[in-house]
Amino acid sequence: MIPLETIVPEDEKKKMSPDFVRISAASAMALRMRSGRFTRDFDFGGINILLNYDNGCLADCGYCGLARTRPGDYEDKSFIRVEWPLVDTDEVVDRMTTYAENMTRLCISQVTHPKSHADTIEITKKLVAKTDTPISILCAPPVLNREKLQEYKDLGVDMIGVGLDGVSEAIFKQHRTDVPNGSLKWSNYWDIINLSREIFGEWKVNVHTVVGLGESDKDMMDVFFHLFDNQIFPYLFSFNPEPDSRMGDWERADIKRWRRIQLIKHLIEKYDLKPEALAYDADGNLTSLKVDEGKINEVIEHLDKGIPFMTDGCPGPDGEVGCTRPYGSYKPSEQYRDFPFQPSSNDVVQIKKELELEEIMNK
């Protein structure tokens, strides 16, 4: 076990990728590197690792725990509000084989750093040599190009994720470009999304979209329609302020807005909901959702199963979501923003209250 008081001891501060990686707390639990349990018991095998460098991520996104100008040493920073223990890459690979039957997906998260690509290659080679677990890369567009993406594909990586996060150019620029040490470019991110789609194929690319960075509902829906039209998955995240980050005191999206966005994204994906079915006010706030009478029961049935409110992520070997990121967007004491398991009937009762669907349904 990693002792709590020595998660980042001094002598580990130069332990960098590719030999060392950070691992999410939930992943460390799944690989039995760290003791722990979830509030509700469920199977979990979606492993997330993060490249680690002494000078950290060179980007400076306003909402991110790893931002350069966030106070504190890089080694001591949290990423999505919990500590990511620093672990030996070989040990992760070995444990992936030991617990192979529980593993559903492994995702390598790059950071914006010149060594990211070479180290991702190194780590991926180690993984594919010893495990059959499907591998995703959550990539850092500034350090990539066509050839590098092709290398990932050739190595056996089957899914590419791009953390666009801000869904409109204005929001992206506000939080990722026009910031103290910012340099990320909206066009570069889309170039990599499009190249990935070309190289990896239909439904093999995902784009992370964050609700609550100041975008309108229309901004969000427009990007969903565009991505689905191009056979690219949008994955949903709910902004949750990282303490001491520049957006540490920002409000989160309220639960009603979040639930509605979850539902509508699901309807676009599964029911071919068209842009004409949605109406907005002058500020881009959703005011109406029109669903054919014949489809309403079908929609309600899906809603009753809670499926639209489950975490979306890259698939496991069985095709079900293999990366469920428990408590990634909320604290254990809060209502599940996205459920890493199928919501119970009691959960669905709560979700329906939160949705207040009657306010917008066929209005």
Added chain:
Amino acid sequence: MIKIDKYDVDTSLFYDANEHYWVKIEGNVAKVGMSPLIQETSGAFVAVQMNALGKEFSKGEGFGTIEAEKHVGPLKAPLSGKITKVNQEVIENPRLINYDAYGDGWLVEMELTNAENEVLDLIIGEDKVVEWFKSELKKFEDKGWIAQ
């Protein structure tokens, strides 16, 4: 204190088998904290809420909540009684429970109201504590909650 596997277990205390509290009873007063096994399998504690001072609770009744990185659960009174002290240091720094479960990480003190009857439900005595702890350890290992 004896060593069971890697855990230091104080076998002189009472234990609530279900909620994994240790209970130190002196006269009519009980001091309550978390067992070393539950502190480890909860992960790093991040929040403790107890709006309990001066209030009476029946055995099993919730007197607060405790939250770790990936887990949240109720705090339930191991015995009936009035809570007379709350460890403010733990509220300010919940990790004290992880660092020192038997010492600075204690949770509350209670003035007991039905100790004579209820104490029989707790585990006491070295042999019984060891037997219970080993069996719980095995159960937690089987669930995959313990690092290996």
